[in-house]
Amino acid sequence: MPKRKLQKTMESTIEYQTTQTGQENTTSPTDGSLCYVRYEARWLPSKVDTDVVVFDAADVVQFVVGDGSILEFISDLVKQMVPGQQIVVSTKCNRVYGSMGCPTHGVPPNADIEFTITLVSYEECSTTPDNMTIFELKEQGLLLKERGSEYVQKKQFDLARSEYMQTVQLFENLNTNEEEDLDIQLYLVPFYQNIALCELQLENYSSCLNYCSTVLDIDPTNGKAHYRMALAYEKSQLYKEAKWHYTESNKYMESKGTQKKIARMSIILKEISNRKSKNPYAGMFRDTTKRIS
Numbered sequence: 001m002p003k004r005k006l007q008k009t010m011e012s013t014i015e016y017q018t019t020q021t022g023q024e025n026t027t028s029p030t031d032g033s034l035c036y037v038r039y040e041a042r043w044l045p046s047k048v049d050t051d052v053v054v055f056d057a058a059d060v061v062q063f064v065v066g067d068g069s070i071l072e073f074i075s076d077l078v079k080q081m082v083p084g085q086q087i088v089v090s091t092k093c094n095r096v097y098g099s100m101g102c103p104t105h106g107v108p109p110n111a112d113i114e115f116t117i118t119l120v121s122y123e124e125c126s127t128t129p130d131n132m133t134i135f136e137l138k139e140q141g142l143l144l145k146e147r148g149s150e151y152v153q154k155k156q157f158d159l160a161r162s163e164y165m166q167t168v169q170l171f172e173n174l175n176t177n178e179e180e181d182l183d184i185q186l187y188l189v190p191f192y193q194n195i196a197l198c199e200l201q202l203e204n205y206s207s208c209l210n211y212c213s214t215v216l217d218i219d220p221t222n223g224k225a226h227y228r229m230a231l232a233y234e235k236s237q238l239y240k241e242a243k244w245h246y247t248e249s250n251k252y253m254e255s256k257g258t259q260k261k262i263a264r265m266s267i268i269l270k271e272i273s274n275r276k277s278k279n280p281y282a283g284m285f286r287d288t289t290k291r292i293s
Contacts, residue, residue, distance in 0.1 A: 014073050014077075014089060014090070014091050014092075015089070015090045016077060016087045016088065016089040016090070017087060017088050018085060018086070018087050019086050019087065019088050019116070020084070020085060020086035020118070021084070021085060022081065022082035022083055022084035022085030022086075022119065023082055023083050023084045023085075026082045026083055027082070028078075028079055028080060028081060028082055029065050029078055029079055029081070029119070029122040030065065030079060030124075031065050031066035031079075032064060032065060032066060032124070033064070033065045033122045033123065033124055034062060034063075034064055034122060034123050034124075035062065035063055035064075035065055035078055035119065035121075035122040036060050036061070036062050036119075036120040036121050036122065037060070037061060037062075037063075037078065037117055037118060037119055037120060038058065038059055038060055038061075038117070038118040038120055039056075039057065039058060039061065039115060039116065039117045039118070040054055040056075040057040040115070040116045041054070041055055041056040041057065041113065041114075041115050042054050042055065042113070042114045042115075042116075043055060043107045043108070043111040043112070043113055043114075044090075044111065044112040044113070044114055045111075052114065053106070055102075055105040055106055055107055056105060056156070056159075060120060061147075063075075065078060065079060065122075067166070068166065068169075069144075069162070069163075069166055071096070073089075073091070074089070074115065074117065077089065077117070078117070078119060081117075081119040082119065083119055083120065083121050083122065084118075084119070084120075085118070085119050086116065086117065086118040086119075087116075087117050088114065088115070088116050088117075089114065089115040089116075089117060090112065090113075090114050091112065091113045091114070091115075092112055096113045097109075097111065097113070098110070102158065104155060104156050104157055104158055104159075104202075105156060134174075134176070134180060134183075134184070137170045137171060138187060140167075140170060141167035141170060141171075141187070141191070144163045144164070144166050144167045145163070145164065145167060145190070145191065145194070147163045148160040148161075148162075148163030148164045148194060149194075151163065152194070152197070152198070155201075157197075157198040157201040157202050158198070158202060160194070160198050161195055161198035161199065161202070164191045164194045164195045164198070165195060167188070167191050168188060168191055168192070168195075171184050171188065185218050186218065186219075189215055189218055189219060189222070192211045192212075192214050192215045192225075193211075193212075193215055193222075193224055193225060193228070195211045196208045196211035196212045196215070196225070196228050197228060199211065200228055200231055200232055200235075203235070205232040205233075205235055205236050208228060208229075208231075208232040209229055209232050209233075212225040212226075212228050212229040212232070213229075216229075221251075221252050222252070223248075223249045223250075223251070223252035223253035224249075224253070226245045226246075226248040226249035226252070227245070227246070227249040227253075227258065229241075229245040230242045230243075230244075230245035230246040230249060230261065233245060234261075234265070239265050239268045239269050239272070240265075240269060242261075242265050243262060243265035243266065243269065246258055246261045246262045246265060247262055250262065
């Protein structure tokens, strides 16, 4: 069967091919449908004699069409499928990871990506984020958190971050009162913490600090937030700030490991101070911009 092309933008084309026909006389999902799909993702080496590399796969995952939880072009393709149908989708590098690649998945820069997608089944949802209750939104958030935790265990921190951020987005622009706002903020604390963890692992230290600060605005005694801020500051070689947050973290969740970190920061700060005392003019004309990436 020849490949069919789905034109998405002026500058790129996505090719897909049906490799297994689905059920006859059935309808396709629409925006808001809850879909169950099986998938495999592969990156394609540039050399013909090199095998493709599978970097992600799942027997069954669920998502709501149009909720932004998956790549937009895949969501659009699923709306053209029927249960039981399988397609192979070929994409150019700029449609997925581009020139950055994805080190977490082992995908090199500028790799073309291929997906095999099977629509197992789908069901129409009577609720969307716009008409769901706060309780229903929280339940949806817990499902996303569970998926995010699975990605963290696989060290796929970019995908985990996406799952956690979707939960935060569920609660944006709600018409709530002050009591409900506080309840939502407390509910979102572990999601902010997990996003900070992902940003830390992805070496996005500034973003990690921002999410930790959000947690501490809600709960100043949150030891995990202090600890992750300390790690981000330490990685950025801002040892004074790191020591302060390690100390605060140790107040709320005492740990020998944290105490060792505090001692290490003290040693580093003393060494820096000794170097400065020996050469008080060292670094006067260097860029003093904080080293946070």
